[in-house]
Amino acid sequence: MNGLQAYQRVNAQTSITDADPHKLIQLLYNGALERINMAKARMQAKDYEGKGKLISKAIEIIGGLRSFLDFEKGGDLAVRLEGLYDYMERTLFEANAKNDAAKLDEVADLLRAIKEGWDGIREEAVGRQQAV
DSSP states (O other), X not given: OOHXXXXXXXXXXXXXXXXXXXXXXXXXXXXXXHHHHHHHHHHHTTOHHHHHHHHHHHHHHHHHHHHTOOHHHHHHHHHHHHHHHHHHHHHHHHHHHHTOHHHHHHHHHHHHHHHHHHHHTHHHHHHHHXXX
């Protein structure tokens, strides 16, 4: 492991340790998007093994996002997000199997749209946590 990788690992661990629940979800969205972008680059370089590992990591992260859904508090929105996460996972499997960069772009676009909404409620979410 080179110095940059060591720094990134420590930086990531520190970010996770210091993260409030809202920030943790933001980090997961960022991580999934990063893996998808890296997988696309690996696909274009014809590094299919590397692409497969990165897509698998993105699928794991989306599974993690799914595990955070609160169906009691989230109601219909949580149900819709679960369906969307399921669709994203299936689309990533298909992108991997068919080396389809357009499918990677589709999932990245969906993730970015959800992330923008999540980022938009940051102040409200953090304020609510501090009030508890």
